[in-house]
Amino acid sequence: MTKGYSAKIGFLVRLALVLLRTRGVVVMCFSSQASFIAGAALVTCSGLTIRLALQKGCRYLPLASFPLFFGVQQFSEGFLWVSISNSGTSGSLEAALIFLFFAYFFWPFWVPLSVSLIELERRRKLIFQGICGIGFSLGALLYLPVFVSPESLEIKLVKHSIQYENAQMFPTEATKYIARLIYSLVICIPLIGSSDKRLRRFGYLIVISVAFGFFFAAHAFTSIWCFIAAVLSAYIYFVLHNLTSETRGLVDSAKS
Numbered sequence: 001m002t003k004g005y006s007a008k009i010g011f012l013v014r015l016a017l018v019l020l021r022t023r024g025v026v027v028m029c030f031s032s033q034a035s036f037i038a039g040a041a042l043v044t045c046s047g048l049t050i051r052l053a054l055q056k057g058c059r060y061l062p063l064a065s066f067p068l069f070f071g072v073q074q075f076s077e078g079f080l081w082v083s084i085s086n087s088g089t090s091g092s093l094e095a096a097l098i099f100l101f102f103a104y105f106f107w108p109f110w111v112p113l114s115v116s117l118i119e120l121e122r123r124r125k126l127i128f129q130g131i132c133g134i135g136f137s138l139g140a141l142l143y144l145p146v147f148v149s150p151e152s153l154e155i156k157l158v159k160h161s162i163q164y165e166n167a168q169m170f171p172t173e174a175t176k177y178i179a180r181l182i183y184s185l186v187i188c189i190p191l192i193g194s195s196d197k198r199l200r201r202f203g204y205l206i207v208i209s210v211a212f213g214f215f216f217a218a219h220a221f222t223s224i225w226c227f228i229a230a231v232l233s234a235y236i237y238f239v240l241h242n243l244t245s246e247t248r249g250l251v252d253s254a255k256s
Contacts, residue, residue, distance in 0.1 A: 032085070035078030038230055042071030045234050052240040062114035064240055069110070070230035073102040077223065080162065084155070093150050100153075100164065103222050105143035108135035108186045115190040115199065128190045135186045142179070145169055161220030177214075180221060184210045198239045205232050 046068035053064035080095035109132050116128035146153050146166060154165040170176040188210065191203025206229060213225035 032078045032081035035074045035081060035227075038227065039071045039074035039078060042067040042074065042230060042233065045237060046071060049237050049240055052237070056240070059117040060240060062110065062117055063236060066114070066233040066236050067230075069102060069106065070226075070233045073099055073226060074230050076102075077162065077226075080155075084157065084162070092155055093153070096153065096155055096164065097147060097150060099226075100146055100222075101143060103226050104146065105139035108139040108142075108183060109133075111135070111187050112190040115194055118199075119195060121195050124193060124195055127193070131186055131190055138182065138186060142169075142183075158219045161217070162223045163220045164222050180214070184214075196239070198242050202232070202235050202239055205235065 046065065049064040049067055050061065053060035076095050076098040080092055080099060083092040083095055112128045112132040112135050116125050116132060119125040119128055145168070149168075152166055152168045154163075154167070156163050156165070170179065188203060188207050191206055192200050194200050194203065209225060209228040209232060212228065213221045217224040
């Protein structure tokens, strides 16, 4: 059974490498096909991660749902690509609002919440819960203005990528980079600060993806980083598989 799961995850990784290989390092989410393929692969992967979480306990479900929600997010950007190609302004806006719901609002609180629920050390758990509150406030601050006034959102293609711009919220490049830095800290600190080494490895991968977005994909940071993070979320399967086995061993030791 484990070999079968590993083979499926291996296929997803190979698929990601194919997507990343074309045009050097920056191809990824630059077509509807890539977004739809990534979305379908991640939703399939989520069946494996959610199954593992159900075997262990409900507190693992938020973490296990990463691939599912990333998959839905990639589907929404896939439809955005299609609507842009067809010059459907209304459709583009609806798809963009779904995509940005996850990018702006959902992930800043869902990531620290997921980590806090499985954290065993009380001090770290409290810190992650605090970051979760910060992430919720940050997400609301980023998303609500766009949701209330979607006409302020400018969507355009830049270097084969989708760029989301809001000049009212971020009038200068400095404010934009400050917001991205705070956002990145809210996402990364709980992951790399976890007491579980496998979750920390996932966090390091996310940190690398953020650095890539900052230095090589600043023109479309939101779209490109979300795609990379979506692909990396397949690693959650390995986190849960080993975490489940280790936790069972700790429980058995405690009983004996």
